[in-house]
Amino acid sequence: MSLLRIEALGLSIHGHEVLRDVSLHVDPGEIVGVIGESGSGKSMTALSVMQLLPRGARCEGRVMLAGQDVLSLRERALCGLRGQAVGMVFQEPMSALNPLQTIGAQVAETILIHERVGRREAMMRAAEALERVELPPERVALSRYPHELSGGQRQRVGLAMAIALRPRLLIADEPTTALDVTTQAEVLKLLKRLVQEDGMGLMLISHDLGVVAGMAERIVIMRQGRVVEQGRFGTLAHPYSRALLEASDHVPARPAHEGQAPLLRVSEVVRAYPGKRSGWRGRAAPVRAVDGVSFDIRQGENLGLVGESGCGKSTLARAILGLEPVEDGRIELDGQPVFDGHGVNRAVRRRMQVVFQDPYGSFNPRWSVARLVAEPLYLLDDPPKDAARKAAVAEALTSVGLKPEDGARYIHEFSGGQRQRIALARALIIRPDLIVLDEAVSALDVSIRAQMLDLLADLSTRLGLTYLFISHDLSVVRNVTDRVLVMQDGRIVEEGATAQVFEAPRHPYTRRLIAATPRLPVSA
């Protein structure tokens, strides 16, 4: 008998249909991957199982969990179910933990709620649970607070809370999306081990086919609130599944780049922050976020910069854009320094633009799109007025595949992918030579990401643009860049042609990164 059997589940929120006719099942000891793009209803399916739906939600169909229909249970019975029979792990490990409670207390809380045990015993059981997620109390004390832990450790605490009572079903909603690749690989391995040890069913929700392909025995593909297809990884045949597969390993068409004169030259750049205060007047040694970095970007080249969070890649990007002064070294664009004497060189800055990661945070919500897109025109000594300005905005919007009329609308009317296009239009409007793409496609769904990569490749060939492509996602960098730099702890540890670095990595760190990157099986 299946552990979890969802039959013809329908869900509407305030009369708006979210899920329709969703059926799937999870057996004990089985890992089922649920894949879908944002808005496909994969998280809502999970929340329906827990009955943690937002207000105004109405379910129909059946959700059988260990022989009980969850939909017919009262809130009191559901409380007993949550945490005990079903555990859940969330995406954002920082916000899933209470910052004011020690990790031991948070894990013990789950136990105290469901079982009549003393605080002391609960703490012992919490220690045990943390041990099982490879956070032994000798190394990570129970009295630590979430902010003292790394992202991977926090996610392990979240996992310990979920498995403390040995639930029969574990739901993991994008459990590794917020983590670095090497940490992701460790957490996935841990999940797999726990499933084997406890014979638990695992419902693994992800947007990343690569992550799920290596883990799940069965895959459920969802789209627009419905199940498109389910089955083993190699047997997926539905056109949407194929399209999803193609998109997640998309290689945009791009002519090979020939070496030319260097456009940007970064030499021996150091960016240090003052160390933590210690004691009354003392300070720890300064932290070198960027530590003696040198490289060139040639005209028209796509250069990748990869590294895990905290390696200094964003700091480096900000230094290149002249947003932060550097302590040592030089950054020159076409022979001209980014900083001249005391300030930022406007003549250089107008030749560089940037696209940020977050499609939601990078626009002032109170400005119209036309005004947002036109903002960099401020860099020109004689910015175009009225009709000329309007024409420039229209041209920029058209070049990224939007309509000139979109300029009159506001940013909340656009989807994530459209917003990144608007961000690109904003970068293009002053016709820069170099665009820094700081995780510019990381927050996008695979199919939207593929379109965006095509657009970037097309613009680069048409307008002769040079990209500095910063990302933690190695598979994307591999497909779109000519050359790649690998950064670790503020230093560049490896540099070379992309194909060469990926096929024959020389530095051990690069090898670790590549080995940890989830890849789709070739047979798919």
Add this chain to the structure above:
Amino acid sequence: MSRTGLILGAVLTLLFTGAAILSLVWVPYDIEAMRIAERMQPPGAAHPLGTDHFGRDILSMIMVGARTSIAVALVAVGIGMGLGVPLGLLAAARRGGWLDEIIMRGNDLIFAFPSLLIAVMITAVFGAGAVNAIIAIGIFNIPVFARLARGAALSLWTRDFVLAARVAGKGRLRISAEHILPNLANLLIVQGTIQFSLGILAEAGLSYVGLGAQPPIPSWGRMLADSQTMISMAPHMALFPGLAILLTVLGLNLMGDGLRDWLDPRLRRDAR
């Protein structure tokens, strides 16, 4: 619930501002004419809210008094907002610098004194009067708005759209004006409403002790003070100005809370 509060608050606020505006062109009785024969009349047909110890019509006095209260509070909040918000924005733009330090420690200094005490001091030095009351109340509104603006601006400064504006070569002051300030507007409107009600209370307090608007300009606080000795003979003389203060402050607070819930999408749960 919050919608009811908002509507009730708005109605009360409109009632009193309406009365104040109406008093500019028409009041039932001339408030400067004393009619000793009609003094201390209880509420009746001729005088709906009764008369005071000089035979003046209390309804007319409250209407003109609303004008004083609203004018004093409005200008005081204007001073607080007009100086406090730019200072807060400046401090946020120069976070951690000496300017930030000076502005915020200056604010702490003002905060450290009980506001009424300083108001008493100001009026003792410069004389009692509506203008000095405005200045005294206004000064105490500056740190409130400065802190609010700085706190909210700091979180906005970390947003990517601010970074994008910096990439577009804009300076800190321009970013503060173009990007930060419009995103603070909701917050400032709400706080402004609440400070406005506090201003009315402060004005009433100052004129109660005789440091606000001077006779013959009527003011709610002084009406209360005047009625004090006659409370057993003519309780209506204290009741109606007291109610006026209470209802105005209540209305403004309800409106402030309602506006906050209404303008903040995170608190607007039951929008549909």
